[in-house]
Amino acid sequence: MQQAIAILDSGVGGLTVAKEVMRQLPREKVIYFGDTARAPYGPRTPEEVRDFTEQIVDYLLQYNPKMIVIACNTATAAALDYISDKVSIPVIGVIHPGARAAISATKTGHVGVIGTVGTVSSGAYTAALKQLSPFVEVQSRACPTLVPLVEQGLFRTAKSFDIVREALHGMRPEEIDCLILGCTHYPFLMDTIQQVMGPRVKLISSADETAREISTILYDKGQLASSEDLPVHQFFCTGDSVMFQSIATEWLGEHIKRTPVVWQITKL
Template sequence: MEAEPNPAASPARTRPIGVFDSGIGGLTVVSALRKILPNESIFYLGDTARVPYGGKSAATVERYSTEMIAMLLEEDCKTVVVACNTASALALPRLEALSPVPVLGVIRPGAEAAVSATRNGQIGVIGTRATIKSGAYERALRELDPALLVTARACPLFVPLIEEGWLDGEITERVVRQYLEPLVAEGIDTLVLGCTHYPLLRQTIGNFLGDAIALVDSAQNCARAVMHLLDAEALHAGGNETGHLAVALTDPPDAFLEVAQAALHFEIGAVQLRQVLHPSKP
């Protein structure tokens, strides 16, 4: 299951960008990173042994996230991207405090993009139960503009629908309508897709909302924020070779990996299996 050393890498192998997610939904962030930063190497870690984080408590999500970032630091990552909205919402301050390298979440970039997109100041946010309950998007949006009207809603059926591969069709359309109709009734003109899985439902959500409501994709905005961070910290990889991509999971991949690869149009190659280490015993 070990990844092959990448023969195209520069002699002093470049330090990768570490990306972690509760599962493989964060590959949407990897896909966006590959497009705008093709020569960066990426080490992706998905905690599929404990997925999903979205229905779990803040304490548990913080503990799991701490264990994931420790594993990424062992890979000598030069920066860590918390691609999971739930982990970003609940654990970012703790992760920033303990990491010796810069840590970047998806909430702040998503909030900034939403503020740029809205014209009427009414923004909707959708995500997992834990993300919505945390109020993290509301806080980030109101820090940027206290006058915004924010309506948030948990959509816990979206991830299982996506993992089932039902990205469109009548059932998915009805679930989308059930969750989003109240947000439309509130008069939002911008909707933040506050979960890394949700871009895979972009088409069906867009069909329901129509062109008048802008969709803010946390994956794309997060990738842009990584680019700015690499600029600011002078951390860009040298050379023009395509960066190496390694994917590791804490439980072997299931059928959803194929759904994700097909939907994202990229190959991830061999997947490594890693056991979670529990460094701090109770």
Template sequence: MDRPIGVIDSGVGGLTVAKEIMRQLPKETIYYVGDTSRCPYGSRPKEEVIAFTWQMVHFLLKKQIKMLVIACNTATAFALEEIQAKIEIPVVGVVHPGARSALKNTQNISIGVIGTKGTIESKVYERALRSINNEVEIYSKACEPFVPLVERNCLTGDYARSIVQQSLAHFQETSIDTLILGCTHYPLLQPLIQEVIGEDVTVISSGDETAREVSAILYHHELLQTDDVQPNHFFYTTGSRALFSQIANNWFGTPLHNIIEIVL
């Protein structure tokens, strides 16, 4: 079906999910909305996150999307079930795919989770992990400085490394062999995170598993794009187009077109 997939996030982090969907489903068109002017969501009240998330959803529904991906862990934790209940198209979040991937990879059933304050305090990953395996040992930590680092495109260097080291010190005395990046901004810091946490720990980003779930749901609902077409993606940001473009182009490794500033 020649209609776009909508992807929403509090900022640029959801590009990590959009990129993986585009890789796995190269015929599909993506309409992405990043609410960069109000990022981060993780420290905001639940009601505010839900209201902002609905604004992005309504914007994309006007674009006739056929499926919605909530590529923000905080928005997934607070708003996923409500949105699934109230709109008619398929809606997926990023928490359960990330949890499944972590449980596939862990050898000692000891898993770390890092995310925003809102995501960690919601315990959404604990519930998702334990719904699959009650015996899993979970260590969680809110890493509030990470999203501002990414949104400023500060991904390397001594300052970024020191922030990552301070934030992950909590895990040095644990037995985790798997770490879930419970915020879609965090994969942009993944090289630093992997360096600090150590090569013995598998770092899990939910993008790959989420893209597989998107593919399966589109197939089940007979919504896959089967025509041999060249997709025309659109990227909307509520913040600086220039900064969004810089981060997006670096992440994709190629200049992106159709980057547009909007007001929600």
């Protein structure tokens, strides 16, 4: 049986990472877990987020994955090191890939970060960026209204522009040349965020870089899938399965139309 890449998130945000994995590594089986019943994670304490992440990882380990991807910035900040020490397979998060992409993209050394309250207050992005480039200037802003907008499937509605504009108030486009979308939910709002920030600011999503890191690690370990058969992906959620499936189907589009998918709901 083909070993899967297990991807977890507080809700639907990690689908942005799953989509890139499916695009870059079409032979790889994905098991996705969205904790939609307990989203958002941003306002929760780091201890609570770590406990939730550990519960999901324990659940996913029964499927014998070859890698775990914590596709949630809040959970990455709170639990990556803890989970890495707990399991024997590779565990990667989305903060360092996003930071690397931003350092590569910035020409002025002035980088903006938007994320959940938990991610921004952790200082994880600032630490990761300064580890790569000590002289980088970082502006951070918590945007707690954006995750519920995505989880409720309202990211394409007319009112999303006003919510995004208000959330980004204070993030001055003239002072940065790239903006890290420090929550995997935010790429759902990429076009709207770009409209608010203007064409001068390059938006950085960690999904592309995370998928490349997954590919590199699996290649180095000799674990890239070699089967010619299309994989059967599995998607789990803990909350409203109808809403989850609707958002996932719209976001993943052709990937799940041409690839077998199993939808499941579970309780933790």
